[in-house]
Amino acid sequence: ARPAAPSPEARLELRGDKPAASIRVDVDRLDEIAALAGDVLVEGERAIRRSRDLNALFARWGRLSDRVIALAERLRDARTARLVEQIEGDVHLLRSDTFRFARAQTEAASSSQAQFGMLAERIGEARLIPLSGVLAGFPLAARDMAREQGKEVECVVRGGETGVDKAILLSLNDPLVHLVRNCVDHGLETPAERVEAGKPRAGKIVISARVDGDLLAVTVEDDGRGISPQKVRASALRKGIIGEQQAASLSARNALDLIFMAGFSTREQAGETSGRGVGLDVVRKRVTALGGSVTVESEVGKRTRFTLRMPQSLSLMKVLLVRIDEDVYGIPAVDVDSVGRLDPKEATEVAGIRAVRYRGRLMPVVALGPLLSLNGGPRSKRPLVAYVDHGSEGAAVVVDGLHGEREVAVKAPGAFLKGMRFVTGAAALEDGRVALLLSTPDIVAAARRLASPALARGRDRRRLRVLLVDDSAIAREAEAALLRSLGHEVDEAVDGEDGWRKLQTGSYQLLVTDVQMPVLDGIDLTRRVKATPRFVKLPIVIMSSLSAPEERRRGVDAGADAYIVKGELEAESLAATLERLCGVGA
Template identity: 35%
Template sequence: MSADGYDARADFLIEAREILDRLGEQVVALEQDPGDRPTLDAVFRGFHTIKGGAGFLDLPPMVALCHAFEDRIDAARSGTRELDAAAFDGAQRAVDLLLDMLDALGRGEDLGEVDAALLRQVRGGDAPAAAPAPAALDLPDNLDDLDFDALLDSLHGEGAIPGAAPAPAPVAAPPPPRPAAPAKPAAAEKPAPAATETEQTVRVDVRRLDALVNLVGELVLARNRLKTLRPGVHDENLDRAVTALDTVTARLQGAVMSARMQPVSRVFTRFPKLARDVARQLKKQVELVVEGGETELDRNLVEALADPLVHLVRNAIDHGIEMPDARRAAGKPEQGTVRLTAQQEGDHVAIEVSDDGGGIDPEAIRRSAIRKGLIDTEAAARLGEDECLSLLFLPGFSTRTEVSDLSGRGVGMDVVQSKIRELSGQVQIQSDLGKGSRFIIRVPLTLAILPTLLVELDDDVYALPLVRVIEVVTHDDSEVLWMDGQKILDLRERPLPVLSLREWLGLGDGRTTEATRGVVLQAGEQRFCLLVDRVVGREEVVIKALPRSLRGLPGYAGASLVGDGRMALILDVDALLESAQRGSSANARSR
């Protein structure tokens, strides 16, 4: 790092990872249509940009690998040599190795040497050897903007934009290039922003953004508190000031949150390469369709969704899509389709992984769960099809009879659900036997501020995530019945399990009133009714860490301060339902 705080290596790591994520997708698109000239140029620019940055940082192995593929892709651009299957395999291996090199660079480790066989594969076997890596640049301790611009000129040419393709060298009597096929919109690279646009952007350390979010959260809490402290006597000036503060706070909150928003394409770009690798390993024909990549989420959520989506996409290919001969026998095209889509739904985002494979058999799930001792026969018999599908999320559940090197439909699904719960989201499964399956993830746009429904028990206040609230009901105690060891509320001829918040907290049955408030909540495919004393109303809360005494206890997702200054515990709806189900099983056994 230079004396003025600029860290060229850190910037290179960020930019190179973004480029490699795009390259994985672009190479797959190019393999499907080798004549797509815009994608061909985009792949060349990607490797060329990484090579320039690696040369600047004196990383010869990375330079050699990028240069080798530059030679191969340049031959394809000039029409002297077509790209073949070996070239595409080599390109994907090169992307993987470059990612490993970036990981090593981030840890401060040596990059090692590039395998000569890989260089030959990337270069095409008999192409000329790669040019030697540029020598290390002797940089001053203080690198100002003019020095850095001069350095970029030395790497990319005077006035050139980093990452832009260099002017092709003259070739004696070159053969005419093949006519380019129509470009695919999904594969074509977006045009580079104008210079004035680029000058108006700046990289900001995420820790600074997190600090801003925390400060805005404190401001929201202060605003909520001030709104509850208005004097009983009407004061027009105070009302006007509080209203202005409310408006400015809301705008500031929106501006800061938007600064942390990122498109989910940052995660989606890595999946075409993943789908290609898994399909080739399994000898299946699979097309991955990606839609809605422009949908934006809080950056923390974007990164946290990567692992759950990897599980779901792998499962869709491994155990959703059938082998080509099986699809042909079923009257389907040999090539299966997996769709990865995202769209905003109010203050939440829905991300869906679907396939047109064989679907999931609920009866097979029921039998497997009984056989593994995950559920008893009587309880399993009462489950509907949707509830059977939910058994996939039980730890250790799988319908597979053989071990897979990748993942089984059910293997790792408990991890998926646990991760999504940590993000205050939920997962739903829909399946049509013989036609395919859909896994739908819903997560909030941000985890910093959460819309909730506040409820009270005695003098304590609790917060329920508003997205899980279906309705608020009032009923008599006589309308709550016992059925198979479980309290049931008959709500418009739909029986709902009942959980008393007072009993769940270990406070006993409490007082009996003629009418009781209940909140109908959604947990996955199931609904249940949570009994409370009072419903306060809706309020946006700022999520804070739990007090030390409550950390690790199931049923609590966080804490916050509400407008009147009291601390509200944010309840985990999924954990509440599991608690109700465990209580039901225990009551049934005792009876």
């Protein structure tokens, strides 16, 4: 008789395979385990701290034992020789045992902490769900949307295996739907338009996800008509979202950022601005609420790319611990570019705005103590500062002290903290203190608001062409930003001679100059300009850090029409000065 066919289980055993084992675990139960793992991680830090304290005690005991042995040696004589030897032997043995115990305790604490960290990391990974669960349906949905509008589209999903916290996954679906709908409805052209532009008939949308350090980065890109900064600016101006002066001062990048404003979210506006804006304010609000950011890049006629960055997990977070007075606060480490001391020579202050040049760009300086209404700011002349980035914006955050980077278990803010400005959660520290975790988007937004010069109010002002002369790059950039915020066109010169050359070749209605400059200073430049018949009626404003009365007299004697001290400068007063000199309010 033929032998019976082996069962499926037997066949697995013959091949050496093992059936995959899995069980369903309630997400709430997993959250409880993750919270416990976070608490265990804190206990591990406390064990490390106790180990350090113990080593310090043993070091004190070592110094005391040296004195005991020295004293015993001094008392040694014929009668006490044996007793002294016993004391020395006991002390040496005790010191040896103490050293071995301290080393074993330190090693055990370090080993336990490493295991606790691995435990918390593994549980955090267990909470992650592949993004494919959300992304898988987008290719078909995009084709259906396109078919309704007579368009053709190929939607490609990449990185669907990337894991993300379930809480983030649920909040990510709506923003992605908004972005893909924008791509299909307004970003992509019709087949006829695409063929005429030399593109394939079918548009392409690429949704990709990847892990960037501790952040999840999701991009949605299309090869459609792109976004025109000029059309965005014009549309926002027509709808009253911005004023004429602000529109004139906006860079192309900042103009694109207008599409995320709530007032920009109608189909009519979308059609006027290459079809962008439908629901994009919702996208930014959702992602920002998760501690993330949204940025947009575009090439007119070629492509548009939205990038969403957010934490991969909400339960564990690496933070930079900073001190304000004696309290500790945490800033997400992924948002911190670097830390250091703020050198007064690298900072400038114009119109009450303090800024610092950092890696080629101007960053507003914001003191965390006053921002949180805790104190008046650091007293040090070179205070500690954390340079933070969020999306395309950044800030130099001044603090009282730094406590290094730490991985912490995030606790949701309780009733007492809920609704508190800038606070997103809390974390227990090994010394028993609780660190409040701060929102980088809120801090950067506050710094940006503080750094935005007050726009001149009242009647529309005529736009002037201004020549700005200042040898300090950071001061020149801040002054130019202030003048542009008032709606004026600004050309820049790096010193007096450079300013004189540009003045002769250009057509300007106002000259603004610093005083202290190499080669040709502001006073001599003013004299030279006023001595030239062609420029005798050109208004000149000296903008200097020198405030002494005799310096003001030197400026007036040289022919300057106004003298403004940089530290006392305000947008409104500058606007009033320009109105008086140039009649820009007429």
